[in-house]
Each structure stands twice: as C-alpha cells, then as structure tokens.
Amino acid sequence: MSGAEFRSIWPEVAAVQDAVIGRAGSRCECRGVCGRNHAKGGGRCDREHVLGRPLFVVPADPEIRIDTAAAARAPKRAMCGPCWELAHKIASRQAAADRMAEWPDLFTVDLDPADEAAADDLAVADHGAADDLGGAAA
Numbered sequence: 001m002s003g004a005e006f007r008s009i010w011p012e013v014a015a016v017q018d019a020v021i022g023r024a025g026s027r028c029e030c031r032g033v034c035g036r037n038h039a040k041g042g043g044r045c046d047r048e049h050v051l052g053r054p055l056f057v058v059p060a061d062p063e064i065r066i067d068t069a070a071a072a073r074a075p076k077r078a079m080c081g082p083c084w085e086l087a088h089k090i091a092s093r094q095a096a097a098d099r100m101a102e103w104p105d106l107f108t109v110d111l112d113p114a115d116e117a118a119a120d121d122l123a124v125a126d127h128g129a130a131d132d133l134g135g136a137a138a
Contacts, residue, residue, distance in 0.1 A: 016076065020057045021049050024078035028055055033062060034086035047080035058084050062091040 028045035032038060038045050049055040058066055059074040062084070079087070 017057045020076045021055055021078045024055070026055070028080040028083055029077045030079050030083035030087065034083040035090055045080060045083050049078070053080065055080055056084055062087040063095055
C-alpha cells in the first residue's frame with residue numbers, strides 16, 4: 001500500500017484504533033494468552049496506552065497475522081507489544097505442532113508379527129548386497 005493510499009484510509013483506521021483502545025480502557029486486554037499470569041494486574045496485563053509504550057490494535061485471535069486481509073475482518077483487541085509478540089509466538093508454535101501431528105510418522109513402520117520374518121529376511125538380503133559391493137565379509 002502506498003503512502004497516498006494509506007493516508008486516504010487513515011480516518012477509518014484511526015477510528016477503529018480509538019474505538020478498540022477506548023473499549024479496553026486504554027489498558028492491554030491480555031488475560032494470559034501470552035503465557036504470563038499477570039497476577040500484578042488481577043489477571044489482566046497492567047500496561048497502559050501511553051506515549052512511548054503504545055497499545056496496538058491486533059486480531060483477537062493471535063494465529064491471524066496482522067498484515068493479512070483476514071486481520072482486517074477479524075475481531076480486534078488492544079494489546080501491548082510484549083504480550084502480542086508472546087501470544088503470537090505461542091499460537092504459531094501450536095499451529096505448527098498441530099500441522100505436524102496431522103502428518104503420518106515418516107520414520108516409524110508398524111509391522112504385523114507375521115511380517116517380522118519378512119523384515120528379517122530383508123535385513124539379511126541388504127547385508128548380503130553390501131558384501132556383493134565389496135564390503136568386508138563377516
């Protein structure tokens with residue numbers, strides 16, 4: 001998006017930002033999705049929207065990247081930078097783990113007991129092939 005395009009939509013962006021941060025009472029809305037318990041703030045992060053430490057308007061679901069079209073339509077939450085970064089990292093790692101769990105285990109072969117004899121024969125055949133290629137005889 002060019003600077004001119006961004007400036008043309010700035011009033012809409014600012015209105016959404018003001019509404020979300022206002023709804024949050026100018027305080028980070030994290031209640032532990034970042035992995036912290038926020039005990040000092042009564043279960044909610046105590047960082048406030050102040051100069052030098054602003055709150056960011058981000059998708060309520062930390063799995064949604066903020067630079068995507070889905071983020072524009074997603075429900076919003078006001079979060080401080082540290083909470084958002086940690087929440088996004090946790091969500092990204094969990095999503096990656098979930099994707100890996102969907103893949104079959106590529107290095108485990110389950111054999112029926114009846115197939116174990118065939119596997120033993122295969123191992124002997126492989127060892128013999130190495131001997132045929134000039135390997136040392138046992």
